[in-house]
Amino acid sequence: MSVNRVVRLAKRPAPGLISPDIFEIRDEPMPEPAEGEFRVAIEYVSLDPAMRGWVNEGKSYVPPVGLGDVMRAFAVGRVEVSRHPDFKEGDAVAGLLGAQSHAICDGRNVQRADTSIAPLQSWIGGLGMPGWTAYFGLLRVGALKEGDTVVVSAASGAVGQIVGQIARIKGARAVGIAGGERKCRALIEEDGFDAAVDYKAGDLAADLDKACPDGIDVYFESVGGEILDAVLPRMNTFGRIAVCGLISAYNATSVPDGPKNLRYLLTSRLKMQGFIVFDFADELPVALADLSQWVSQGRLKFREDVREGGLDVFPQTLNLLFSGDNFGKLSLKV
Ligand SMILES: NC(=O)c1ccc[n+]([C@@H]2O[C@H](COP(=O)([O-])OP(=O)(O)OC[C@H]3O[C@@H](n4cnc5c(N)ncnc54)[C@H](OP(=O)(O)O)[C@@H]3O)[C@@H](O)[C@H]2O)c1
Structure with missing residues (x-):
């Protein structure tokens, strides 16, 4: 039986680099999409410095990740089961899908990842x-x-x-x-x-x-x-x-x-x-059009640092951002 591998926030971190045990990484039953939803098989999860703030309690620009919740993360993957009229199996999508191997989506707040412009992982990087x-x-x-x-x-x-x-x-x-x-x-x-x-x-x-x-x-x-x-x-x-x-x-x-x-x-x-x-969400299509055009013209390139090891190495991979051990856009291959 296939399962969903999930990174959940188990406890709040102490100040300083996060210790891996603030996350619980476990297998859960595979979620099934309801009518109007689809399931994404995630291929890359983004590691972003903002995650260090997202796990803290207190006032910020977004609410903190709740204890027990799936860790908030940008991710990109392909639709594997769809009950949504506008998304079909094989479509590539990116968005805040969470640190997990599979995500259920209703189509809001995801971008289509056009792999004729750049590879899948670039849609959580230079085109993300x-x-x-x-x-x-x-x-x-x-x-x-x-x-x-x-x-x-x-x-x-x-x-x-x-x-x-x-x-x-x-x-x-x-x-x-x-x-x-x-x-x-x-x-x-x-x-x-x-x-x-x-x-x-x-x-x-x-x-x-x-x-x-x-x-x-x-x-x-x-x-x-x-x-x-x-x-x-x-x-x-x-x-x-x-x-x-x-x-x-x-x-x-x-x-x-x-x-x-x-x-x-x-x-x-x-x-x-x-x-x-x-703050600039309304203008996103303008940015995407320019960035995509520059990529297609060969004027914009992306250095990507894609790590192996899957979601099990999520905590230690996140810390690479703070030691400077990443070289380019850091992500995890799921
Ligand atoms: N405002 C927003 O909406 C928004 C959105 C995305 C990102 N950001 C911010 O943008 C910045 C870059 O994010 P990113 O995703 O592009 O990360 P990144 O640059 O790919 O990785 C972080 C880099 O920061 C440097 N660094 C880490 N600790 C440092 C320190 N104590 N002193 C000096 N440099 C240090 C390291 O590079 P070196 O090896 O060169 O030190 C490290 O490789 C972060 O501050 C992030 O929070 C803001």
Whole structure:
């Protein structure tokens, strides 16, 4: 008898990296679709830094995952049984299907994954939520203009690699900040960034000066902490900071220090705005059309880090995002 392998949240984590036992991973009876529903056999589950926040109690932009609930996760797969008029066996779909091997869906809140444009797993990566985040964060929140210098942190990851490539497509100068020589080299040689700064090399301020001789017009913030403090004094007048994420604080065991260089918001008349990708849900078709076109034209590429081991290694794979051991969009093959 076939079963559904499911990752459920068993308890709330303590501050710091999550320990695997906050999740219970088990086999459950295979769910059957009712009239108007279909069942998806999930092939890839996405690992996203936001998951660290989703398992915490407290106020955020979405309710926390409930104790005992299937872990919230983007995933992509194929319809295997359908009682829905618009979805048939074999159709590829992506969405918030959960960390499990099979999901029941009523067709709302899923995208069709067109594998003639990009492989299945890219629909939870560059053509999925991380790609939309890069698109809206850079173009709407960052209000990118041709000729701008854009700096993006966590640059080699799921979102950052797309930010830099879109910046180049739009005629801007792209500078990536990433950890280590291998990631920085790939940003320039494979992703087309104009410059890369290794924040682990020890001289972030001087290296940023070298990489950005004309200052910074748009900073796409994914990290926070010391990197934000190094960027702030280098922002040009009327520059924009799109706050996408603050990953350096997600596992903090005490309240992190605030930015030391906030005075540059005033003296350089900067605009700093946080955003959540879902704020732009109404505009999703526009982003998907542009991203898909750039992929088809060979102007946008995706670096994907797909891990084996199935759902049983979900907890430890999630933690790779916080040690920097992922290289590109991290997902699990189910
Ligand atoms: N606002 C939104 O709607 C939205 C949507 C999606 C993602 N995000 C945010 O975007 C950011 C990137 O997400 P992603 O999915 O693209 O992840 P990712 O970049 O693929 O992976 C995370 C990367 O962050 C870097 N990192 C981890 N801890 C760090 C630290 N303490 N200091 C500096 N760098 C650190 C590591 O790269 P290095 O090896 O280079 O250190 C790691 O590879 C996250 O902050 C995430 O929360 C926000």
